[in-house]
Amino acid sequence: MSLDEFFVTGDPLILASQIAIGLTMVGLIALITYLKRWKWLWNEWFTTVDHKKIGIMYILAGVLMFFRGGVDGLLMKAQTSRPGLDLLDAQHYDEIFTTHGVIMILFMAMPLLIGIMNVVIPLQIGARDVAFPKLNAFSFWIFFAGAMLFNLSFVIGGSPDAGWTSYFPLAGKEFTPGVGNNYYAISLQIAGIGTLATGINFVVTIIKMRAPGMSWMKLPIFVWTTFITSIIIVAAFPILTIALLYMTLDRLFGTHFFTVAAGGDPMLWLNLFWLWGHPEVYIVVLPAFGMFSEVIATFARKNLYGYKSMVYAVAGIAFLSMLVWVHHFYTMGNSAAVNSIFSLTTMMIAIPTGVKIFNWLFTLRKGRIEFSTSMLWALAFIPCFTIGGVTGVMLAMAAADYQYHNTMFLVAHFHYVLIPGVVFAVFAGLYYWWPKMFGFKLNEKIGKWHFWLFVIGFNMTFMPMFFVGLDGMSRRMYTYAESTGWGAWLGFSAVGSLVMAAGFAALCYNIYWSFRYASRNVGNDPWNARSLEWATASPAPHYNFAVVPEVENLDDFWYKKKKGTLGLKKSDLKPVHMPSNSWTPIVLAGAFGLVGFFLVFEWIPLAIIAAVGIVVGLVANTFDYDDGYHIPVDELEEEEREWRGDLQ
Secondary structure (H helix, E strand, O other): OOHHHHEOOOOHHHHHHHHHHHHHHHHHHHHHHHOOOHHHHHHHHHOOOOHHHHHHHHHHHHHHHHHHHHHHHHHHHHHOOOOOOOOOOHHHHHHHHHHHHHHHHHHHHHHHHHHHHHHHHHHHOOOOOOOOHHHHHHHHHHHHHHHHHHHHOOOEOOOOOOOOOOOOOOOOOOOOOOOHHHHHHHHHHHHHHHHHHHHHHHHHHHHHOOOOOOOHHHOOHHHHHHHHHHHHHHHHHHHHHHHHHHHHHHHHHOOOOOOOHHHOOHHHHHHHHHHHHHHHHHHHHHHHHHHHHHHHHHHHOOOOOOHHHHHHHHHHHHHHHOOOHHHHHOOOOOOHHHHHHHHHHHHHOHHHHHHHHHHHHHHHOOOOOOOOHHHHHHHHHHHHHHHHHHHHHHHHOHHHHHHHOOEHHHHHHHHHHHHHHHHHHHHHHHHHHHHHHHOOOOOHHHHHHHHHHHHHHHHHHHHHHHHHHHOOOEOOOOOOOHHHOOHHHHHHHHHHHHHHHHHHHHHHHHHHHHHHHOOOOOOOOOOOOOOHHHHOOOOOOOOOOOOOOOOOOOOHHHHHHHHOOOOOOHHHOOOEEEOOOOOHHHHHHHHHHHHHHHHHOOOHHHHHHHHHHHHHHHHHHHOOOOOOEEEOHHHHHHHHHHHHOOOO
16 A cells, blocks of 8 residues: 555645644644653543543543534535535545534534533432443543544545445445545444443443432432433444444455345445434433533522423433434335334424423523523523424424435434534533533633524524525535525525634633633532532542432432531541542553554454454453552541531
8 A cells, every 4th residue: 555545645625634733743742741741641631530530531522523523514614605616526525524424423422421421420419430430431532542543534544425324335345445434434333332331331320329318209300311311322322333343344344234235235224323323313412401401490590390201201202212213214215104103203202302391491480590601501402402393393294304305404403403402502511510620610701702603603504504405405515506596595604604613712712711710719519509519529529529428309409508407527527439540441442443443444464463452451451459549537528628618
């Protein structure tokens, strides 16, 4: 293989990116070396098993991927902003919309949500960590290895170009012979292992590690949504694992699971993909519902209206999410009876979803609403998500879908569901739980700039896509004629994407400003909140709670705060057992990444040699007899006294 075949060459945009990536990497390494921070990074972050630090690393990775996927989105908008533009050629456009979709769903939304879940869930249930801390670290690092492998395709070998759904036969070797779709199959497989392990970890954590007295109906609603999401992950991700395995075998070893030759069936890929793909939408949306519920209850100064109905609604959505996958391909030869059944199950999701909308509205009713930045995101979510939901019901009607299928109308609906349902929630969650992570608030004034720019830009960007979609514009068109009349709509949409980007830039500036200038004196409960994570210091200490709390009510922290019974007695302190840091998660994930890279280029002997590293790492892990360490009472007393004042 020549260097020209190994590195992506010939495109000035990619060449500029390669130079920028190279300079950034060199600068970063030089800066860390100059500041002598390598040992600190290794000890405090790379080998950590603390759920809060792992959560922060997930969030950081998600923000970086948001930037990468956002740049892809801006390039697509620039290309279609005017008729007949040739900023991107068809091949480059194919690669960009493929990587944009994969990155935004799997490498941006997932890590941001899992990051917040990691930080918050153990605190909300009164636990000191997740059930399997080392597995949690492994989950992050193997996700990170998969994400980096996928991004590597941009400069080495070539990006995947068959769409984020990678339908066969297009995704087969016959039509896409390069290594781009090998990257797709293998990097998603590696990252998916981490997500599946995370789902298992949270199911066990929430079942086994709840504080004494915290029965199921006393769980904060965000814990409920995380628990149900984790169950969907455990049910759905093995399907993706099998589908990607078959895809890898087809592409690397010439089997015919999905290719027509020798009896393969492209529809098998379609069914397997959407059996995972539709629940995946709810995997990213359900935790967001939990976040909005926490934010709305806190800033409306009321308990969540219809708590039990909310729990049942979320469980109902999770159940139905596994029964609707065929609505993604009504037009691909199903019988009228099959389409009718899946049309019905799809529309039924509107019922529990409507229950939740009314629960939030009734929570707001007669509430003493504080319009914090978090609350603004929650309020904006309701109408925007409702537009996405209503257009979803339109798409659920099988007969009508023959008109909407594969048009920009579908793309607009998709973004009206996922951006308010995920991105708005992540922003609300970041502003809300930032003090618990770092001990200071993000700036509210800059936050409101972030909010208004992003929400206005979002509606400017995606609302016009409904109209060009209804006018017949199919998705993934990289150019169009002036006679279509779409130029004005798509030009307006492109301007909207720039306004959205300005909103994201405001968030980045807010983080920078707040790290430098925000007050560190915010207390443990800066929002006068209701759930247990606010009962400990901000930022939360590595042991979370000096004494595991006992729970008597839903919103137990709120009631004890009102009664003034939150004090801590010095006599209750006992040594706290904590897990030790471990190098095996990051080393194992590195070995997985190396095996994946060799498989992408079909260098099988090298992949087998690298796989020995995985075996060695697993064997070494079995001989790890480190049982952790204990934090002595004196140290606990000193840390607790620092934020509480005198103990009782």
